[in-house]
Amino acid sequence: MKILVCISVVPDTTTKITFTDANSKFNTAGVQFIVNPYDELALTKALELTEQYGGTVTVINVGTDTEPVIRKALAIGATDAIRVNAEPKDAMFVAAQIAAQAKAGGFDLVFTGRESIDYNGGMVAGLVAEMLDWPLLNVVTKIEVNGNTVLATRDIDGGKEDLECQLPCVASAQKDLCEPRIPNMRGIMGARTKPLNVVEPFAGFDFADYHLYELPPAKQGVRLIDPANAGELIDLLHNEKKVI
């Protein structure tokens, strides 16, 4: 089985978010970048599947200065990597690049995270699926492969759905799919020499401009209520804020 795992490079979860250039750019100064946590789950699951059934795991990233983070994915255990040498402008652009590589490389399964924790779009898996005319197993907490048949459990509003499809397909990883793997020393050493192919992007798909950023308004400050008279909180929520 040939699996393509899509890796988004995102700021560490504890990052304090600020902007530069009149709030038109994310301020990357001092920011530590990591493999998107959901993509780490997709990668781990892909490795488990190939250990079970044989095959290879290729990671793909659309980005320009992302090699160190791609090497981390290789250290976790991916066979090789593709970097599409372009700024990941928006979901449509990124998906088009991934779909093209998935087709060219003859992959059976394209695996993404449920969303990236920077732009939180959650659209790439569905876009790639439609571009390739493949089935989509979106936001899955369980996935098994049996010959050409894939069984998965996906999150739905207020519950779960078990579903089935045939390879090739696209899947996106949700928390609980597996425990993310941490690279060991041997993996880190080996990652330095694993193949990382840099390819140029396909033109087009310039559909959206992210042009301005803003932080949420600061809270007014907390209003404290006497714990001995806690019921007052309910009154305030009812009379003043009218939320209950």
Add this chain to the structure above:
Amino acid sequence: MSVIVFAEHNENIFKKSSFEAISYGKDLADKLNTNCVAVAIGCSDTNALSNLGKYGASKVLNATGNTLKVFEAAAFAKAFCEVAQSQSGNVVIISNTYNGKSLAPRVAARMNASIVSGIVAMADTTSGFSVKKSCFSNKAFTYVQMKEANKVLALVPNSYPAKESGSSVTPENVSVAVSDADIKTISKSISTVKGKVPLTEAEVVVSGGRGMKGPENWGMIEELAEWLGAATACSKPVADMDWRPHSEHVGQTGITIKPNLYMAIGISGAIQHLAGVGSSKVICVINKDPEAPFFKAADYGIVGDAFEVLPQLIERAKQLKA
């Protein structure tokens, strides 16, 4: 040109998020001098369909076909696009429910559309077409110019009010050219907790953290939630220790919610927790530690022991609702 809204239903009951999406579509259509069409798929309740007009749809279309009984992203996308095209629809609104998140990208790819997901406010059409979306796990917002004529807007539930501004309309059934061959995934079984508000749609959420000490103490959280008509949630360690089901876990790695009221009890307010709840409209924090970081993000706070505070809240909530 028209604005097309996906009206999602579950066994003929339309979701609140669909009413919000229709009201959004109506207000957007007014700005664009066009009309708002609601498109349902596989609904068999005429009353429920006509009711969509009240939220602002001037036309309600229902795609029918044997293959359209259970949600399937590929088949639904094909059906939806066929109807949208028949209406010359070029702006599509889909709520970011779980099904919406599978449908929206497929629709966008079919239409070669600009797509933005996570939209939290009305589009600005004064110069181009700009939308505001949340980013960095709710730590910030970004404005995006959607440059293509075709657009798909994926709207965050609870960000735009459902308004009953119109009147019911007579729905039309449309048969679409979707066959078994268009179904790409087969649904084997669906399990949902009946009678409970899904977390993402709840207007009030009562949430407990490690400060609740153990699963045996959740009776109080549930009782308060019941009196307030709220859904229950929890922090990550609480789900990790199996005190509560993972479906209740909110935060960066859990569910993102945006209720009108979020009550956090015995939760410290770590940055990863705030990422999932920080954009709630009103936040109340109950924590015995006055230094707990959550107080900085709160509108109301009680510095006190949850086990002494909760009974008082339950008592007053009872009086209020009785």
